[in-house]
Amino acid sequence: MPAAVVDAALIVAAVLDAMLMAEADRPYAVVSTTVAALALAVRRRLPYLVFALTLPATAVSSAVVAGAVALYTVAANTRNRRTLAVCAVIYSVSCAATVGNHDLPAPTRVDLLVSVGYNIATAAAAMFLGQLVQARRDLQQRLAEIHQVREHEQQLVAQTVLAQERAQLAREMHDVVSHQVSLITIQAGALQVNTNDPDARTTAQTIRDLSVRTLDELRHMVTVLRASGTAPTELTPQPTLAGLSQMIANSGIETRLDGDLPTDVSAAAQRAIYRTVQEALTNIRKHAPGATATIRVRHDGDTIEVVITNTPATRPTVPLPGAQHGLIGLRERAELLGGTLTAGPTSGDGYRVQLRFPATTQ
Known part of the structure; x- marks a missing residue:
């Protein structure tokens, strides 16, 4: 009322x-x-x-x-x-x-006691009823605050999920899209150098320029997505080691695979191995055209190690944009598995990428 x-x-x-x-x-x-x-x-x-x-x-x-x-x-x-x-x-x-x-007439002792008891009861009723209403009002205010806190927590959870999806999307864009576009760039550059047909050379030049521009725009998109991303979440469908041989064969790089691929590891570990090899081969095409690669896989029961090395470039490189997001994503994958990823040049002017993680990772 x-x-x-x-x-x-x-x-x-x-x-x-x-x-x-x-x-x-x-x-x-x-x-x-x-x-x-x-x-x-x-x-x-x-x-x-x-x-x-x-x-x-x-x-x-x-x-x-x-x-x-x-x-x-x-x-x-x-x-x-x-x-x-x-x-x-x-x-x-x-x-x-x-x-x-x-x-x-003068009140008796009983009348006084009854009167005092009635007065005390009236005061107590008013006092306790007021305190009860105050407690109810405080409880309603507390419930309203809890409701606001829950709404705020839900907003934070939604923002966290969105940030995780953006981070994973940035990784997948770099690992998959840039892999394919860089392959198009390399093939277009090779066609431009090897063909004698002027029209084909012009078309190849156009394709290479558009691919380079696409890679540059993709790099900016990945940077924007990573700016609001946190820990990654996995998207489906995801690659497995069953498709690693086909990916190597389609890479356009002379590659030797030493060792047997593990078959009893988790899906996350398989994705980490696949993406590491894919990123390493992509970087070889970008920065070391004409180089050969060696992939060594070692599984000693406690640790799985994958090492990708390549020889120096034998042909002039085509300048391509890059922001090191691929290696950053690979290190994140390795850390999630409790392992490490190192990358750096070798003594023979080649390059080496090493992934190590516990074999018991689930």
């Missing part, structure tokens, strides 16, 4: 209580009860002042509605238990003063 309606109803109840309990031949009782009833209109803004204005009415008459409502308002708005207890005692004492206001 609206607060104004509630206050109006309480004022009416207090006025009716005053009309019934205040004696008409005692003007000060009528005035005090009227003031107490009307003061309830501002009880929400000035609870202590309203409580003080109701005390004379409780002391000179048997009207209890205005005083009880004022004490309830104080209890519902204060968090100081000592202040509330003092107000309850003052209210009980004021109510007890009405025992001597009637033209009746």
